[in-house]
Amino acid sequence: MTGGSGARPKVHFEDVSKAFDQRGGTLSVLEHIELxxxxxxxxxxxxxxxCGKSTLLNICGGFERPTRGRVTIDGEEVDGPSSQRVFVFQEYGIFPWASVWDNIVLGIRHLSKAEQHRIVAETIELVGLEGFEKAYPMELSGGMKQRVEVARALAVSPDVIYMDEPFGALDSLTRLSMRSELIRIWQEKQQTILFVTHDVDESIQLADRIVVLSARPGRIREVVEVGLSHPRDLGSPEYGRIKNRLYELLGVSHSV
Ligand SMILES: Nc1ncnc2c1ncn2[C@@H]1O[C@H](COP(=O)(O)OP(=O)(O)OP(=O)(O)O)[C@@H](O)[C@H]1O
Ligand SMILES: [Mg+2]
Known part of the structure; x- marks a missing residue:
């Protein structure tokens, strides 16, 4: 889906700016983010x-306060972290001492045993980890560990999932297949996802819209709508056109 007419606003950045105090001076990191x-x-x-991508996610997740402006989710101002807004990071955040099942169940311990069981089993199936319920992270491949991360995020049925270069540590083939897995899961669960990347192709393969930020201090240069349906044809003229536009906006040439 896209943010066209009729869609309900979920997250709103209202003129968000962020500066950090650094060694006596001030470092302006984000300026006038309106989205x-x-x-x-x-x-x-x-x-x-x-350019401030992770900082923007952290503000949205309530881990950092904006210097100016505010972020609202469902109309309510974000003023701290919440279990309804979950993060999936590049570095594996799963616990090495817990099995796949136990890692996924951690965020939903407050539910009844029957509910926990239903949700974990369903999520494991969704991310394709059946048969590995009892395995420990050290027994899994990098891609499988990322699946556990995604499953853990999905299990809590969050309002918004924040992903900060979640596939950055994976090899290029696994990355490609994780992207199509993510699209399949996202289409099924209809979650709102805010996904940080500095990979142009990754953004065109995944996004409804791509928010292109300038170098620090990060400002929105343009919001590029990707009007392609999934599965996306990476060789289509429209894909190429969007790619050229993104490179142009980022100020880099993609011919060597
Ligand atoms: N807690 C902090 N205190 C001071 N400066 C910070 C803090 N967090 C981030 N910064 C600075 O803010 C700027 C933006 O950092 P951020 O991590 O948001 O960038 P990014 O776009 O996610 O980069 P990358 O693509 O490398 O992950 C950097 O110059 C960094 O030094
Ligand atoms: Mg970052």
Missing amino acids: TIFEGELVCLLGPSG
Whole structure:
């Protein structure tokens, strides 16, 4: 889906700016971020290293306070972390001492045993880890560990899932298949996902809309709508056109 008419606004950045105090000075990291993300949308934040992508996610997740402006989710101001807004990081956040099942169940311990069982079994099936319920992270491949992370996030039925370069540590083939897995899961669960990447192709393969940020201090250069349905044809002229536009916005040439 896209953020077209009729879609419900989910996350709203209202003129968000962020500066950090650094060694006596002030470092302006984000300036005047104004953006609405709609329910069920998959939005990519694309920008060069250090432009403030992770900071923007952290503000949205309530881990950092904006210096100016505010973020609302469902109309309510974000003023701290919440179990309804979960993160999936590049570095594996799963617990090495817990099995796949135990890692996924951690966030839903407050539910009845029967509910826990139903949700974990369903999520394991969704991410394709059947048969590995009792395995420990050290017995899994990198891609499988990322599946456990995604499963753990999905199990809590969060309002918004934040993904900060979640596939960055994987090899290129696994990355490709994780992207199509993510799209399949997202289409089934209809979650709102805010996905950070500095990979142009990854953003075109995944996003409904791509928010292109400038180098620090990060400002929105343009929001690029990807009007392609899934599965996306990576060789189509429209894919190429979007890719060229993104490179142009990022100020880099993609011919060598
Ligand atoms: N807690 C902090 N205190 C001071 N400066 C910070 C803090 N967090 C981030 N910064 C600075 O803010 C800038 C943006 O950092 P951020 O991690 O948001 O970038 P990014 O776009 O996610 O980069 P990358 O693509 O490399 O992950 C950097 O210059 C960093 O040094
Ligand atoms: Mg980052």
